[in-house]
Amino acid sequence: MKLAPLGWIVAVVWVGVMGSAWAQSSSQNNPPLTFEYHIRPILKLRCLHCHGEGGVKEGGLDLRLRWLMVQGGDSGPAIVPGKPEESYLLQRVLDGEMPPEDAPKMT
Numbered sequence: 550m551k552l553a554p555l556g557w558i559v560a561v562v563w564v565g566v567m568g569s570a571w572a573q574s575s576s577q578n579n580p581p582l583t584f585e586y587h588i589r590p591i592l593k594l595r596c597l598h599c600h601g602e603g604g605v606k607e608g609g610l611d612l613r614l615r616w617l618m619v620q621g622g623d624s625g626p627a628i629v630p631g632k633p634e635e636s637y638l639l640q641r642v643l644d645g646e647m648p649p650e651d652a653p654k655m656t
Contacts, residue, residue, distance in 0.1 A: 584615060595648050595655060612638075 580586070592600075592612050599605060600622075601613040610622030618627040618638065627638040641647040642655055 591655070595652065599648075 582588075596612050599607045601611045601617075606622065608622045608624060610624075610627055611617040612627065615628075615630075619630065621627045621637070624637055627636070629635040633639050638647070645654060648654065
């Protein structure tokens with residue numbers, strides 16, 4: 550039985566170690582989207598001053614919690630979980646209607 554040259558062994562080990570490190574760094578750099586980490590900060594910055602903070606609920610809509618978004622406001626449910634195409638909130642943002650003209654638009 551012929552042994553592989555030392556260079557090949559080092560290369561195989563290096564690829565295994567680097568592949569594992571890359572996979573870990575990749576998953577850390579792109580964690581799964583979560584409401585608390587990814588969505589709530591945007592709502593806090595752009596929406597909650599009119600829809601939830603200090604008891605203010607324009608249009609009867611409170612965006613502080615997921616269940617309140619599902620419940621919705623005067624125009625019905627703000628979101629429909631699993632069906633973004635039916636989300637009134639998303640449509641208003643995409644149409645540039647929310648936040649209102651006096652606030653910076655979302656990208």
